[in-house]
Amino acid sequence: MRRSLWIGMVLMCVTPLWLAQAEESVDDAAASIIDAVAGKNDFHAHMARKLAAIAIHERRDRDRDGAREFLNLARQHADQARSVQEEQEAP
Amino acid sequence: MMRLWPSLVCVAALSACGTAAVNLAYELDLAKKAIADAREADAERCAPELLAEAESSALWAAHELGEGFIHPKVTRPLIERALASAKEAQRTAEEKCPKLPPVVIPEPVDIEWSAPPPPPPEPEVIQLEPQEIIVLEGVNFEVNSADLTPSSVDTLDKVVNTLTRRTDIRVEVSAHTDSTGADTYNMKLSNRRAASAYRYLVDHGVDPAQLEAKGYGETRPIADNGTKAGRAENRRVELHVLNEQ
Numbered sequence: 001m002r003r004s005l006w007i008g009m010v011l012m013c014v015t016p017l018w019l020a021q022a023e024e025s026v027d028d029a030a031a032s033i034i035d036a037v038a039g040k041n042d043f044h045a046h047m048a049r050k051l052a053a054i055a056i057h058e059r060r061d062r063d064r065d066g067a068r069e070f071l072n073l074a075r076q077h078a079d080q081a082r083s084v085q086e087e088q089e090a091p
Numbered sequence: 092m093m094r095l096w097p098s099l100v101c102v103a104a105l106s107a108c109g110t111a112a113v114n115l116a117y118e119l120d121l122a123k124k125a126i127a128d129a130r131e132a133d134a135e136r137c138a139p140e141l142l143a144e145a146e147s148s149a150l151w152a153a154h155e156l157g158e159g160f161i162h163p164k165v166t167r168p169l170i171e172r173a174l175a176s177a178k179e180a181q182r183t184a185e186e187k188c189p190k191l192p193p194v195v196i197p198e199p200v201d202i203e204w205s206a207p208p209p210p211p212p213e214p215e216v217i218q219l220e221p222q223e224i225i226v227l228e229g230v231n232f233e234v235n236s237a238d239l240t241p242s243s244v245d246t247l248d249k250v251v252n253t254l255t256r257r258t259d260i261r262v263e264v265s266a267h268t269d270s271t272g273a274d275t276y277n278m279k280l281s282n283r284r285a286a287s288a289y290r291y292l293v294d295h296g297v298d299p300a301q302l303e304a305k306g307y308g309e310t311r312p313i314a315d316n317g318t319k320a321g322r323a324e325n326r327r328v329e330l331h332v333l334n335e336q
Contacts (some may be wrong), residue, residue, distance in 0.1 A: 023303065041139065042139055043135045043136075043139035043142060043143055044285070045139075046139050046140045046142075046143030046144075047141075047143045047146060047147060049149035050143055050144065051147055051150070054147060054150075054151050058154075063158075066154055066158075070150075070151075070154075073150070084235065
């Protein structure tokens with residue numbers, strides 16, 4: 001019984017830390033996407049910025065699935081913005 | 092009767108919730124239609140930020156609706172923002188990138204090829220022969236765009252010099268793409284590119300009656316689309332001399 005109580009207490013302490021880490025990783029990922037498209041003004045770069053901002057907003061609303069969904073979409077647009085730039089720079 | 096009240100209240104609440112969801116879904120459809128119209132007006136190129144605002148707001152609203160908990164106070168402003176941004180994007184695109192009127196292609200006319208001899212060739216002039224097809228080396232476009240690159244101007248100026256001296260020659264300006272992307276998109280892109288080259292030539296003094304513009308999309312490759320070099324070769328603009336003799 002006492003062991004169960006200990007395990008319960010440890011989980012209660014650790015779970016918020018895990019959640020906080022997950023939340024920080026959403027913010028970090030969104031920030032790196034926004035950095036990656038900094039200075040670009042094509043459609044995909046704008047989409048990447050806006051979707052990353054929505055991901056942060058969803059994370060703050062405690063909707064982690066939604067945050068991840070928008071983060072994935074933002075990544076896809078950032079990739080497209082990068083490939084557009086690479087093709088423009090190609091000889 | 093008193094026992095019926097809780098049930099009646101529940102039914103009323105569920106019915107109101109369902110009505111709100113249907114209304115929001117309808118409004119979201121309107122916003123999506125406006126986004127499609129903006130894309131049709133080339134807003135992705137000419138009003139990218141407004142179009143991105145519209146699309147991201149619509150995606151967000153769709154996500155909120157899909158969660159099953161209907162919050163009209165949260166979702167409706169997103170839909171309204173999507174709709175307003177899409178309309179603004181369309182308006183901006185139509186102002187910044189007006190569509191050219193369709194190119195009227197007159198019937199080919201037989202021309203006496205024994206016309207006066209051409210003026211002495213000059214370095215900036217291209218030699219054109221009847222029914223010849225010339226790839227305009229150096230005429231390039233930004234990726235996914237119909238904007239001519241600065242390096243294209245030299246080549247097009249030579250075409251202008253040629254056609255303003257040889258008003259008896261009629262040519263078709265043909266644009267081609269590589270096979271990257273959807274067929275319909277490539278067809279539209281090549282039409283826009285052909286129109287862009289056509290507009291440059293007309294703006295610089297070529298008689299529109301000497302010109303036709305046509306996009307062929309990816310239908311006429313001249314090199315292997317499996318390689319980068321081949322794709323670069325396939326993204327091209329050609330002049331087809333239409334005179335038969």
